[in-house]
Amino acid sequence: MGKDILKGESRDGYVKIDRYNESKIEAVATHYKDILSQLGEDPEREGLLKTPERVAKALQYLTHGYDLKPDEILKSAMFEEDYSQMVVVKDIEVYSMCEHHMLPFFGKAHIAYIPNGHIVGLSKIPRVVDAFARRLQVQERLTNEIRDCIQNTLQPKGVAVVIECRHLCMAMRGVQKQNSVTTTSAFTGSFLSNDKTRAEFLRLITASLD
Ligand SMILES: Nc1nc2c(ncn2[C@@H]2O[C@H](COP(=O)(O)OP(=O)(O)OP(=O)(O)O)[C@@H](O)[C@H]2O)c(=O)[nH]1
Ligand SMILES: [Zn+2]
Structure with a gap:
């Protein structure tokens, strides 16, 4: 079960976005580890260990609109x-x-x-x-x-x-x-x-x- 990213939203139009998609996070994080290396960084140093996962979660949040249905949001009220x-x-x-x-x-x-x-x-x-x-x-x-x-x-x-x-x-x-x-x-x-x-x-x- 994923972790809540938008709390308290369960009605039509919102329902699909209230969980992290774990497999997507993992796939994006793997790419970001590689990107850190390509940029000349050491992805194994302490400060960066969790960065690929953090970036993946941030990006999922910043693009969560793809999972929303704006017309349903309006119709609900x-x-x-x-x-x-x-x-x-x-x-x-x-x-x-x-x-x-x-x-x-x-x-x-x-x-x-x-x-x-x-x-x-x-x-x-x-x-x-x-x-x-x-x-x-x-x-x-x-x-x-x-x-x-x-x-x-x-x-x-x-x-x-x-x-x-x-x-x-x-x-x-x-x-x-x-x-x-x-x-x-x-x-x-x-x-x-x-x-x-x-x-x-x-x-x-x-x-x-x-
Ligand atoms: N019309 C429009 N252009 C945008 C928006 N956001 C970014 N851009 C522009 O998208 C264009 C992409 O142009 P390119 O020449 O392909 O990219 P670039 O070489 O990085 O261009 P520069 O930003 O001028 O360095 C740039 O002129 C950006 O300013 C937007 O919301 N609307
Ligand atoms: Zn731009």
Whole structure:
């Protein structure tokens, strides 16, 4: 039996990720032992003895989104409700890994939808972000996948997604720009067809609570 990596999650959409896959961990760890040698390190020195296994577990965690079903996550908490104004969840932390270098990119997602008879449990929106972010990604696809999942599952009058991230592959290597932030956006429905709706969303995500 594997060890819990995400505690207390057992419903549809989450169920498959709450255990380490021991055989996968072992296979990945074996490769990492070899990688340490190839990098000129001694994998037998004390500090590195457990490193291959730690890296394998970390990587399984950082890519556990492959085992999640984001549409099931949304469906598990959809409620009929007569509310037709914009719902905005902003400043959702994003941690993902770029598929080109397998280095982190991280920042914030801002998401809105306009209900069409159904609302969704608020926590499910950040859960959908995580389900797509915890994979090897590019920021543009991450943005579109979140938009499409909410649109196709909840079928609201519109969805808006804005993501702002820093990419470590652009900061600690390569072009070495420490402060650049990449912004991506994706819209459906009223956010596309109605300039005022889109402007209200953009105003709400830049407004501060204080
Ligand atoms: N569009 C997009 N590009 C990304 C993302 N994450 C990383 N990249 C870019 O992917 C590109 C890969 O380009 P390559 O020229 O094949 O890789 P490279 O030689 O390592 O490029 P440099 O990073 O410029 O040194 C780089 O320009 C990265 O900045 C992302 O989320 N979206
Ligand atoms: Zn990269």
